[in-house]
Amino acid sequence: MATTKRRFSFFNASMYAILTVAAAVVLIPTFWMVSTAFKSNEEVMVSPPAWIPDHPTFDSFIRIWKDYPFLDYFLNSVLVVVASTVITIVFSALAGYGASRFKFRGKGTFLSFLLVTQMFPSIMLLIPFYKVLKTFGLIDSQWGLIVVYIAFAIPMCTWMMLGFFQGIPRELDEAAMIDGCSQIRTFVQIILPLSLPGLAATAIYSFLIGWNEYMFAFILVTTETLKTLPVGIGQLNGYYKVVWNDMMAASIISSLPLIVLFLFMQKYFISSLTAGAVKQ
Template identity: 65%
Template structure:
């Protein structure tokens, strides 16, 4: 009974901690929803109300009619999807090569990938702008795609290299005996086994690009090229902040991230449980 009581106590304590953490995470989201459903006057009511007395969806309607958020979302989805796919392609190949081959300068190459992550983004802003300007790509989707993949490829390559190292090299050797080339071995044998790692890498790359603000603000100029974070930031005016419009736009901006996570969830779970059971 003592052991059973101790286990029950540990479970109860664990659930209590999880409930507290979940509430802490959900409170800002619930307040965003509450603000988005309030009228312009009720936002500044004192004391603040969690449940609006007059629930209205006018803010959700305004972000599509009064602001070009449809265009912002299209730009974000296009840029972030393209940068994520390109980043996955190159990081998978780089990670596979680094995990399977020994070559001169390998350690220096991997160290260089890590060093690129040590510089603050603000320090890279002017060099990136000058390069993009020289290439004539200011105010284009290509500029944002090039910028985002330069941010994500180094770290994604390290992530994929670590996952490829967990896949036995004997599979490559067996495939080589059967006459498979290196490339065929990669995309027919190794890559399907690495889908959990690819899912985690895709989520990281997508979130990094979707939430990026500073470079998108500097490298885009026209309204037809701006992304969602820029559109939300523009709701802060010189004399007035549209809090309900901002909260409604932020809630809608969360939806793509949630869908991406739900889509890759099963691969993430298999990644977390990989190796948990000894064969």
């Protein structure tokens, strides 16, 4: 009995040690980012660097709005990412519901194809996407980026929604149809409200893909007023000078929408983590 307790205590201590290291790996860079954002230009170049600025200042936060077209970058990202997220949720929900409720020829091949598309690195798709968008005149436009982000997110989001819809008993569909509901009405009024955790998880996943994407936004958009936030932050890294405090301030502001999104959808997102854990 004593040996079992010692093993259990050693296991707990090991897990706490691993979690402490993992938390430090995440929190230390975050703390350094926040600390640098509140430093003046002189304090940024001090050696050895200080963890806590001697004279905290908001100059960096003021400069990124005043000296750079940061507002344009921010609004462009919001427009592109929100539009792609909404469209992704609509189509992935419809595709996931159809795959969970109907049998059709090639269903397994279709679902496998969606997974296979996630196996290739995105850089392999850069030239094909560029050629397709150029054919349709969508290069250097926000609609082009929206199409790209939708194409990236829909395969995985469809599988996510498929899993949630499969956890909803089909008897609910049958009962609704007996009461006179059409298939679409059953989907909208009965199934979708029950799948809110899945929709929240899908929305967060799609939003993260678009909000943090840099490479395609950098290549496909060249007009300064159409660039997104990651590209704008990257441009703070100049040829001859890197304004670290401005870059860190911009990074903090760019992370705020993700924090707000998670706070508002936290209840549904946490529910999605345990969905399907208990067999109905």
